[in-house]
Amino acid sequence: MFDLTGRSALITGAGQGVGAGIARALADLGASVAINDLREERAAETVAAIEAAGGKAVTAAFDVCDYEATVAGIARAEATLGPLDILVNNAGVPPDMGVTQFRDTKPADWRPFIDLNTYGVMNCVHAVVDGMCNRGKGRIITISSGAGTVGIPLGISAYGAGKGGGIAFMRHLAMEVAKTGVTANTIAIGLIDNHSEPEITAHMAKTVPVGALGQPEDIAALVVYLASDEAKWMTGQTLQLNGGNVTT
Numbered sequence: 571m572f573d574l575t576g577r578s579a580l581i582t583g584a585g586q587g588v589g590a591g592i593a594r595a596l597a598d599l600g601a602s603v604a605i606n607d608l609r610e611e612r613a614a615e616t617v618a619a620i621e622a623a624g625g626k627a628v629t630a631a632f633d634v635c636d637y638e639a640t641v642a643g644i645a646r647a648e649a650t651l652g653p654l655d656i657l658v659n660n661a662g663v664p665p666d667m668g669v670t671q672f673r674d675t676k677p678a679d680w681r682p683f684i685d686l687n688t689y690g691v692m693n694c695v696h697a698v699v700d701g702m703c704n705r706g707k708g709r710i711i712t713i714s715s716g717a718g719t720v721g722i723p724l725g726i727s728a729y730g731a732g733k734g735g736g737i738a739f740m741r742h743l744a745m746e747v748a749k750t751g752v753t754a755n756t757i758a759i760g761l762i763d764n765h766s767e768p769e770i771t772a773h774m775a776k777t778v779p780v781g782a783l784g785q786p787e788d789i790a791a792l793v794v795y796l797a798s799d800e801a802k803w804m805t806g807q808t809l810q811l812n813g814g815n816v817t818t
């Protein structure tokens with residue numbers, strides 16, 4: 571049903587995990603994809619996998635927390651692929667992410683989470699949204715977390731704050747651009763299989779009503795819909811995709 575032939579997309583943090591799965595799915599449906607990651611070698615691996623499957627992909631390594639680098643990196647991607655039709659803000663896990671109860675943190679510990687999950691989203695959107703509005707079409711999709719909408723006692727409050735900021739920003743953005751042909755939606759995802767030890771995976775899966783962790787392709791399927799022409803009436807939403815955990 572969905573065809574993205576002729577579309578160009580940039581996916582942040584797509585060197586591995588959920589972002590790589592999203593990039594593969596968009597490319598499978600015909601989109602040309604720019605693979606962003608902080609680590610160029612990871613981006614290159616995703617590009618190689620997509621090219622091996624017959625898709626078109628280029629690397630776009632930059633730090634989404636750095637506004638100037640983001641503007642320059644997106645300009646380079648657009649010079650190769652043409653103006654971006656689709657932006658997927660997926661990068662959201664800072665390097666060396668740890669868990670610490672808030673009362674044991676220092677202010678400097680909070681910044682990477684806010685920088686990446688709020689400012690990182692705003693930086694990328696700012697670099698593309700004017701062009702999308704002027705062209706009268708665009709799809710902006712942010713990958714967030716249940717942690718952005720509910721409290722969890724595991725020591726990830728700064729991460730949750732950053733995700734919550736991104737969610738609120740996307741809602742306002744969607745309303746500002748609603749009449750231009752540009753949509754903006756967030757997917758708040760639950761626990762994803764990141765190939766931990768089998769016992770850890772099994773333990774985590776027990777907390778999910780369907781009894782299994784999510785796979786990148788579970789997230790990619792909803793991204794494909796949101797990126798499609800068919801989703802023109804879907805905007806301003808925060809969609810929970812988590813195997814059945816009720817988080818609203």
Ligand SMILES: NC(=O)c1ccc[n+]([C@@H]2O[C@H](COP(=O)([O-])OP(=O)(O)OC[C@H]3O[C@@H](n4cnc5c(N)ncnc54)[C@H](O)[C@@H]3O)[C@@H](O)[C@H]2O)c1
Nearest residue numbers: 583585587588607608633634660661662663715760761762
């Ligand atoms: N994995 C889960 O269980 C889970 C649960 C809820 C939400 N999420 C969200 O899903 C998204 C993807 O998660 P994942 O588990 O696939 O992450 P991951 O850590 O496996 O991969 C993320 C990639 O982003 C890159 N990255 C980090 N900081 C960056 C920056 N500043 N600029 C550009 N790239 C950067 C990393 O190098 C890495 O390759 C994130 O937004 C995360 O918060 C994940």
